[in-house]
Amino acid sequence: MNETGAQTGAPRAAEASGASAAEEPLLKVTGLVKHFPINKGLLRRQSGAVKAVDGIDFDVRRGETLGIVGESGCGKSTMGRLITRLLEPSSGKVEFEGKDITHLGVAGMRPLRRDVQMIFQDPYGSLNPRHTVGTIVGAPFKLQKVTPEGGVKAEVQRLLSLVGLNPEHYNRYPHEFSGGQRQRIGIARALALKPKLVVADEPVSALDVSIQAQVVNLLDDLQEELGLTYVIIAHDLSVIRHVSDRIAVMYLGKIVELADRKSLYEAPMHPYTTALMSAVPVPDPRRRGAKSGRILLKGDVPSPISPPSGCRFHTRCWKATELCTTQEPPLVALKTGHQVACHHPENAPDQAPGDKALPGAAEAVETPTL
Amino acid sequence: MTDNPSTSGGPVFVPEQAGPGSRVPATSFLSVRDLQVHFPTDDGLVKSVDGLSFDLERGKTLGIVGESGSGKSVTSLAIMGLHRTGQSRSRPHISGEVVLDGEDLVRADADHVRTLRGRKMAMVFQDPLSAMHPYYSVGKQIVEAYRTHNDVDKKTARTRAVEMLDRVGIPEPHRRVDSYPHEFSGGMRQRAMIAMALVNNPELLIADEPTTALDVTVQAQILDLIRDLQKEFGSAVIMITHDLGVVAEMADDILVMYGGRCVERGTAEKVFYEPRHPYTWGLLGSMPRIDRDQTERLIPVKGSPPSLINIPSGCAFNPRCPYADVPKGGITRTQRPELTQDDSRHWSACHMSQEERTRIWTEEIAPKL
Numbered sequence: 001m002n003e004t005g006a007q008t009g010a011p012r013a014a015e016a017s018g019a020s021a022a023e024e025p026l027l028k029v030t031g032l033v034k035h036f037p038i039n040k041g042l043l044r045r046q047s048g049a050v051k052a053v054d055g056i057d058f059d060v061r062r063g064e065t066l067g068i069v070g071e072s073g074c075g076k077s078t079m080g081r082l083i084t085r086l087l088e089p090s091s092g093k094v095e096f097e098g099k100d101i102t103h104l105g106v107a108g109m110r111p112l113r114r115d116v117q118m119i120f121q122d123p124y125g126s127l128n129p130r131h132t133v134g135t136i137v138g139a140p141f142k143l144q145k146v147t148p149e150g151g152v153k154a155e156v157q158r159l160l161s162l163v164g165l166n167p168e169h170y171n172r173y174p175h176e177f178s179g180g181q182r183q184r185i186g187i188a189r190a191l192a193l194k195p196k197l198v199v200a201d202e203p204v205s206a207l208d209v210s211i212q213a214q215v216v217n218l219l220d221d222l223q224e225e226l227g228l229t230y231v232i233i234a235h236d237l238s239v240i241r242h243v244s245d246r247i248a249v250m251y252l253g254k255i256v257e258l259a260d261r262k263s264l265y266e267a268p269m270h271p272y273t274t275a276l277m278s279a280v281p282v283p284d285p286r287r288r289g290a291k292s293g294r295i296l297l298k299g300d301v302p303s304p305i306s307p308p309s310g311c312r313f314h315t316r317c318w319k320a321t322e323l324c325t326t327q328e329p330p331l332v333a334l335k336t337g338h339q340v341a342c343h344h345p346e347n348a349p350d351q352a353p354g355d356k357a358l359p360g361a362a363e364a365v366e367t368p369t370l
Numbered sequence: 371m372t373d374n375p376s377t378s379g380g381p382v383f384v385p386e387q388a389g390p391g392s393r394v395p396a397t398s399f400l401s402v403r404d405l406q407v408h409f410p411t412d413d414g415l416v417k418s419v420d421g422l423s424f425d426l427e428r429g430k431t432l433g434i435v436g437e438s439g440s441g442k443s444v445t446s447l448a449i450m451g452l453h454r455t456g457q458s459r460s461r462p463h464i465s466g467e468v469v470l471d472g473e474d475l476v477r478a479d480a481d482h483v484r485t486l487r488g489r490k491m492a493m494v495f496q497d498p499l500s501a502m503h504p505y506y507s508v509g510k511q512i513v514e515a516y517r518t519h520n521d522v523d524k525k526t527a528r529t530r531a532v533e534m535l536d537r538v539g540i541p542e543p544h545r546r547v548d549s550y551p552h553e554f555s556g557g558m559r560q561r562a563m564i565a566m567a568l569v570n571n572p573e574l575l576i577a578d579e580p581t582t583a584l585d586v587t588v589q590a591q592i593l594d595l596i597r598d599l600q601k602e603f604g605s606a607v608i609m610i611t612h613d614l615g616v617v618a619e620m621a622d623d624i625l626v627m628y629g630g631r632c633v634e635r636g637t638a639e640k641v642f643y644e645p646r647h648p649y650t651w652g653l654l655g656s657m658p659r660i661d662r663d664q665t666e667r668l669i670p671v672k673g674s675p676p677s678l679i680n681i682p683s684g685c686a687f688n689p690r691c692p693y694a695d696v697p698k699g700g701i702t703r704t705q706r707p708e709l710t711q712d713d714s715r716h717w718s719a720c721h722m723s724q725e726e727r728t729r730i731w732t733e734e735i736a737p738k739l
Contacts, residue, residue, distance in 0.1 A: 071585040073554075178674050179438075208437040209612060213656035213670030220667065235585060238615075242658035242668070279590035280660045281615030285638035287620055287661075296594065297587045299541070302557045334398060 068245030432620030629686030
C-alpha cells in the first residue's frame with residue numbers, strides 16, 4: 001500500500017524463508033483450527049462440526065498489510081475473529097509479539113486489547129445507536145482505564161479530526177452520519193488506544209465506490225502516519241490488490257496460496273486463485289472480447305461440514321488428478337515469497353508429474369467463447 | 371392497448387396512429403422521457419428521479435450506474451409500475467413517459483400494467499431471499515408466474531418450471547423444483563429468480579444489482595447466464611449496478627445517474643474512454659483496478675451524495691465538483707446544465723465547454739488512472 005511497504009516486501013520475504021528470521025513477526029499463527037459443533041436431538045449430542053478454519057499457518061510482519069481473500073464461507077471472517085481472540089481457537093496457536101494468546105481468558109486478553117483492534121464491516125451494526133460519537137470513540141479509554149494527555153474529550157476530538165470528521169460532532173448520534181462517516185467513526189474507535197495491529201473485516205464493502213476510495217485512502221494515510229500493521233479481510237480482489245503488501249487466498253478453511261502482491265496477481269500458482277481472478281469483471285469495455293483465458297468454475301463451494309478429501313478444491317479443479325483426491329497438498333514456498341498448496345500449480349513446476357488425471361476434471365470448468 | 375386511459379381532456383395516446391414528429395420515435399423499444407418520481411415525506415418532497423430520459427432497443431443492454439440514492443432502483447420500479455403499491459399518502463408523484471413497445475406505462479391502468487408485468491417485462495432483484503416467498507417451493511412460485519399469463523394446466527406449467535430451472539443451470543431440476551428458497555445457496559436462488567423472471571420470455575428484463583450479494587465466481591456464472599439468455603431470446607436488458615466492472619462487461623450503453631438525473635450517457639466505449647462529466651471521472655478514479663498494479667492513491671470524489679430533498683440548485687454535483695470554479699462564460703451556479711448531445715450517441719450535462727472537458731480528461735485525469 002505505501003511505498004516503504006512495497007519496497008521492503010522482498011527482502012523481508014527472503015528473510016522469512018531463511019532458516020532464522022531475524023525479525024520476529026508481530027503475529028504468528030500456527031495450525032489454527034476452529035470447528036463449530038453442530039448439536040442435534042434431544043440430548044444435544046454433537047453430530048458434526050462446521051470446519052470453518054481448518055489448520056492455517058501464517059505470519060504478520062510489522063508495518064505490512066496482509067490481505068485475506070476468499071469467497072463467502074471460506075472462513076476468512078472466523079480467522080479474523082480468532083486472531084483478535086473474539087473467538088477461542090479449537091486448536092493451534094496464536095502468538096502476538098512472541099506471547100501465546102491462544103487460550104487467554106477475558107481478563108488475560110484485556111491488556112492486549114490495546115494492541116489489537118478490529119474494524120467491522122457493517123457501519124450500522126457496529127455502533128451503538130444510543131451512544132453519542134464521543135462516548136463511542138471514548139469507550140476504549142474508559143474500558144482500559146487510560147487517561148490520555150489533555151483528557152478524553154480532547155483526545156476523542158483529535159481522533160475525529162484524524163479520520164476526517166468534524167470534531168464538533170462529538171455529541172451527535174450515529175444515525176446522523178452517512179455510511180462512510182460511520183465507518184470513519186469505527187476507525188477512530190479502533191485507533192484510540194494506538195494499537196499495533198488492526199484487523200479490518202470487509203472495511204469498505206458496504207460503501208459506495210466513491211466513498212470506498214475515501215476510506216481506502218484514509219487507511220493508507222493512517223498506516224503511514226501511525227506505523228500500523230493491517231490484516232484486511234475482503235472479498236473484493238481489486239480492493240485487496242490496491243491495499244495489500246502480501247495476500248493470503250483462502251478456500252474452505254485453508255490457505256491455498258500466500259504470496260507478495262505482485263507475484264500473486266501477475267503469476268498466480270493455485271488454480272483456484274487463477275479462477276477467482278479471471279472471474280472479476282475488468283472495468284474496460286475493450287477487453288470484453290478478449291476473454292478467451294477466462295475460467296468459469298461450475299457449481300458452488302462444497303459444505304465446510306464435510307469438506308472433500310485430499311485437496312479441497314479437487315471437486316471443482318480442471319487439473320485434478322487421483323493424487324489430489326487422497327493427499328492434501330502442503331503449503332510450500334515454490335518461489336521466494338510465494339507459497340502455494342497445490343500438486344499441480346500454474347506458473348511453476350508440477351509437484352506430482354505423471355499422475356493420472358481424474359476423469360471429467362476437464363469439464364469442471366467452462367471457458368466461454370465470446 | 372386500446373384500453374389506454376387518458377387523463378380527462380388530454381390527448382389520447384394511440385401509438386399506432388402516431389405520425390411522424392410525434393413524441394415517440396417508433397424505432398425505440400423502450401423510451402423513457404422526462405421521468406420524474408417524487409415521494410412526499412414529512413421532511414419534504416424526495417425527488418428520487420428528476421427528469422430522466424433514455425432509449426433502449428431490443429437485444430441491447432443498458433447499464434445504469436450511480437451511488438446509492440441516485441435513483442437507479444426507483445427508475446426500475448417506476449418502469450415496472452411497482453411504485454403504485456403502498457399507502458396512498460406515501461405514494462409517489464410520477465410524471466413523464468415510459469413507452470414500452472408503443473404503450474405509455476405511466477398513464478396506463480394498473481390492471482393493464484399487471485398483465486404486462488411478468489410477461490412483457492420482468493425483473494430480477496438484488497436479494498433473492500427477500501424477493502421470493504419463503505412459504506412456497508421454488509417450483510410453485512415459477513408455476514404461478516407461468517400460469518398467471520398462460521392458460522395451461524398445472525402439469526404443463528410444472529414441466530415448464532423444471533425446464534427453466536434446467537436452463538439456468540440448477541442441478542437435478544426434477545428434485546430441486548420442490549425445494550424451498552432457504553434450501554438453495556445464494557447463487558442458486560439468484561438463478562431460480564432469473565428462471566422465474568424469464569419463464570414467459572419477457573422482452574424487457576430489468577436486473578437490479580443482480581450479482582451484488584454474490585461471490586465473484588458465482589457472479590461470473592450469473593452474468594454469463596444473463597448474456598446467453600439475452601442472446602437466445604433477444605430481450606432488452608437494463609442492468610442496474612454500482613460496479614463499473616460489471617457494466618463494462620455487459621452493457622452496450624451506459625447511463626450515469628447522479629442526484630436523480632442523468633449526468634452522462636453514451637456507448638460503453640465512450641463513457642470509459644472519453645468520459646465527459648466530472649462525476650464519471652470521479653467514479654473511474656475511485657475504482658481500484660484488478661488489472662493493474664497501482665500503488666498510487668485512489669482519486670475519490672470528495673464529500674457525500676446530495677440529499678434528495680434539497681438537491682443543490684444548478685448542477686447537483688456542484689458542491690463535490692473539483693472543477694466548480696472553472697469559469698464557464700457567465701453561467702451562474704444556480705443554472706442547471708442540460709443534457710446535451712456532444713457527438714453521436716454521447717450526452718453529458720456540464721457547464722464546462724466540451725473542449726475544456728476533453729482537455730481536462732486527456733491531460734489531467736486519464737494519465738493518473
